[in-house]
Amino acid sequence: MSTVIHPLRALPLDTGWTVRAAGGPSAVGDVEVPATVPGVVHLDLLAAGLIPDPYLDDNESALAWIGLVDWTYRTELAVTAELLAGADRHELVFDGLDTVATVSLDGAPLAEVANQHRSYRIDVTGLLTVGRHTLTVAFRSPIRYANAQALVLGARPRPYPLPYDAIRKSACSFGWDWGIATYASGIWRAARLESWTGARLAEVRVAARPDGDGGVVTASVSLARTADVPLSLRVAVAGAEQTVEVPAGAADAEVEVTLGAVERWWPAGYGDQPLYDVDVELRADAAVIDTATRRVGFRTLRWDTESDADGTPFQLVVNDVPVFVKGVNWIPDDAFPSRVGPDRYRRRLEQARSAHLNLIRVWGGGIYESEDFYDACDELGLLTWQDFLFACAAYSEDEPLRGEIEAEARENIARLGHRASLALLTGNNENLWGYEDWGWQRMLDGKSWGAYYYHELLPALVAEIAPHVPYAPGSPFSPGGQHPNDERHGTMHLWEQWNRLDWPTYRDQTPRFVAEFGWQGPPTWTTLTSSIHDEPLTPESPGMIVHQKALDGNVKLASGLLGHYRVPEDMETWHWAMQLNQANAVSCALDWFRAHAPHTSGAVVWQLNDCWPVTSWAAVDGEGREKPLLFAIRNAFAPRAVSVQPAGDGLFAALTNDTGEAWSGDIVVRRMGFDGAERERRVLVGEAPARGTLRVDLPPVAPDDVADEVLVVEALGTSAVWWFAEPRDSALPPAQFAAEVVPRGDDGFDVTITATTLVRDLTLLVDKIAPDAVVDGGLVTLLPGASHTFRVRGVVELAAADVLRPGVARSANELVAAR
Incomplete structure (x- = not known):
């Protein structure tokens, strides 16, 4: 007897859902409200007007009860005779359930699930009859479940109080040093009924x-x-x-x-x-x-880790061409990732590409990113480095965790393995380092901590499912078995500068590859003031502290500023000072790392994006607005760039030419007074190879007064400025400049700034003109008489007066008391 086989059909299950509290300390009772799928309960309660926006003021703490509540989603499934007759197998498919739930049909349990990071397929053949069926997904409190599992699996070291390492749920949903704690529950990715024969x-x-x-x-x-x-x-x-x-x-x-x-x-x-x-x-x-x-996409890709005289490189090679990695770390772009769709992914990743970036590292405390994310990376040429989801903690190797980790890894390796952009799969974030240096071994007292996953399970699965994809056991990691955060070998994370030292000390190290480093700064002024409504607003006002998650974050901001600028007294200038210092810190590091290529083969800034409005290390804030840090990255990672660097008692110029054509020509070195007078000039000749760096020792320089002179080096069609003194110790005058605005039709406005005095790090904070305004660059230093043209978009009308009004056109000059 022949079998009639029909095409697979998929019925979306994205309508008719409701959600209600089913147990725990609900502040809204057991009222049932409409639910959006994909989504999470916070968004449904918010849409129903039952809770305030979690991102505003101190609403985070007011809504912490949500993570202690069990939530039940319910919908009606209409089954027709046509659907039943056309297939011999019917399966419920959930692309993502967050996190611990019982799936039931007409009151009968079908499946128990406990992993946000995988999909589920549940056979309902024989359970469906013509008519209406009730489908429920009953979620358990993630906090209570994680606490219970920590008792079963045994306590293990981690940096935050709640045991996010005992549940396969996004670690940062329990809060991070930049992230809101949501403890969300919900059907966070698509659901459907598939029927086939x-x-x-x-x-x-x-x-x-x-x-x-x-x-x-x-x-x-x-x-x-x-x-x-x-x-x-x-x-x-x-x-x-x-x-x-x-x-x-x-x-x-x-x-x-x-x-x-x-x-x-x-x-x-x-x-x-x-x-x-x-x-x-x-x-x-x-x-x-x-x-x-x-x-x-057709390309070859490998990481060169062959030992050399200096240690062990971590050099990316694509199509047999060495690539200097210009990267950023990526976290979930929203604390509720179901809100992030293809347009938002595209916008954020286009912001990355506009800063000359070529790699995005998806950090291991978040999620396996969506197809929309990877589609955009493939199209934009942004290489991706996807961590497996382990971060900053020891993880049990016992069941049920062990089986869930293998299932999620198998699924995501297969799902992502074909991607042209996928350059690296990495076992974890900082767990190898943590085991060595953070006191874990004594605290573990012989318990497992995840080594089996990073050194055995995950590499075996990659070799089985996607052997063409490179794998590294962790970040940081030393390929030769040395200390995992050894600057001479493999990848390195640099956090002592932010935590304990000052940012000029980036120049004390020459790592082979930097996978994490960064400096904090507040979000844009519009984002800050739309999410925090303190009266008065100060760096330490209640809302500001809620939106500053780093341990001693404000103390580190202030101490990191004092070596360079004085701490301002008014809030708006404090905001600018911290944003500028963030940009200066990362500029210093990136210029130094590029100057030492190919010994240093890449730098990955922490971090590109935010998941909510917060003071953090991000270059793009939680509402998608670009901070000065993004301009710093854009300047440092320009295809052709010049920087001046210290070397012993002297200086050298680094000409980085990341283009396919060699450059040769004059290197003009000028010692200039703050008044614009040229006090000394030298002309050197050099050649920067294609995709290479030229280092040129500069002639000895003896300024008459370090406080009011700069060294300017011009080459490659661009220039760099070396300051002989910190801004706070310099004679920077009050900035004086004029503005001219010229409309460019649908392409916005050209804003030309002409300096009367020396102006250091001029930046237009255009969100203060209009919330949606954007500008194409910043951190521009102008000598007296020099001009620079900015392109401003996102405003209907713009005049010079808008640019010149207080708080918009800002510079380092404002943060210095002239001598």
Whole structure:
């Protein structure tokens, strides 16, 4: 008897949901409210007007009870005779449940789940009849569950009070030193009912590799079956295709497609990003019964960790070209990630690319990012480094945690392995370092801490599922077995500057690769004042302290400022001073690291983005506005850049040429007075190789007065300024300049600033003109008589008076009391 096989059909389960409190200290009773799926309970309570916005003032603490409550989601599932007749298998599919829940149909439990980081497929064949069925997802309190599991698994060291390491839930949802504690529950990714007959694609793994001028695509599939019928698998890409027969009963198949000519995919700044759709079709009797599409790019990629005379490099090589990594760390872009869609991902990642970045590291305390995120990275040429989700804590290797970790890793390696942008999978964030240096070994007293995951399970799974993807056991990590945070080997995290030292001490170290470092600063003024309503608003007012999560954060901000500027008395100038010092700190570090390429082969700034309005290390704040830090990154990572660096008793100029063409020409060195007078000039000649760095020792310089002179080095079509004294010890005068505004139609306005005096680090805080205004750069130093043109967008009208009004055009001059 022949089997009639119909195509797989998917019924979205995104409407008709409600949610109510089902146990615990609910401040809203057990009222049932409409629920959005995908979403979480906070957003539903907020939409119903039952809670205030968690991001405002001190609402975080007022809403902490939500994490102690059990929440039940409910919807009605309408089943038709047509749906039942057209398939012999029906499955509920949840792409993400956050986190511990019982899924029930008509009151009968179907599944117990406990992992935010994986999907679930639940067979409901035979349970569905024509009519209406009640589907419920009953979530348990994540706080109470994590506490109970910590008792079962045994307490382990971590930096925060609640045991986020005992539950497979986003670590930062329990709060971090930049993040709000939400303890959210909800159906946070899509849900649907899938109906099919005979067979479906259970897993699709695709790999693309160049081969001479052409390329090879390999598609490997695993099948789910209800019938042992013969099938065929067709794979098509760029006009080429191959089909293989899949014998009755076979559970796996593989197809290889060869293309005669392909274009290479390159990181941003190194070339284009051509992508190819790989269409996979499962057929029965020539009818298509299931499909999948993956987009791939053809490139080779490896990390060179061959020991050299200086230690062990961590050098990225793409298409046989060494790449200096210009990176940022990424956290969830919203404390409620279900609010982040493709447009928001695209906007945030375009901000990254505008700063000349070429790599995004997805930090291990957040989530495995969505397809929308990876689509944008593939298209923009932003290499991705995805941590497995372990952060700053010891993790039990016992069940049930062990099995959940293997399941989530298998799923996400298979899901992401084909991505052109995927450059590295990493076992954890800082756990190898923590085990060595943070007193864990004594506290663990022999208990497991995660080593099995990082050194055995995860590398084995990567080798099995996506062997073409590089893997590192952790960040930081030393490939030769040295201390994991040894600057001579592999990757390094630099946090002593922020925590204990000052930012000029970045120049005391020459790491091989910096995977984390950063400096704090407040969000933009508009974001700050729209989320905190203290009267008066001060650095230590109640709302400001709520939105400052770092231990002794304000103390470190002030102590880190005092070596460079005086602490201002008024709030708005304090805000500018801290933003500027953040930008100066990261500029110092990035210029130093680039000056030592290729010995230092990359720098990944902590961090690109925020998940809510907060004082943090981010370059883009929680409402998506760009801080001066983003301009600092943009300036330091420009394709051609010059910096002046100390070397013993002298100075050298570093010319970094991250373009495909060599540069040669004059290097003009000028000693200038603050009054604009040239006091000494030297002209040198140099050549900066393509994708290389030229270091030129500068002639000895003897300023007449270190307080009112600068050294200016011009080359590569750009320039750098070396200051002989800290701003607070200098004779910077009150800044004087004029502004001219010229409309550019739909492209905004050109704002040309012409300096009368020396102006240091001029920046336009355009959000004070209009909340949605943006500017194309900042931190510009102008000698007397010099001009710079900024492009301002996001305003309907703009006049010079808008730019010149107090608080908009700001500079370092304001933070210095002239001698």
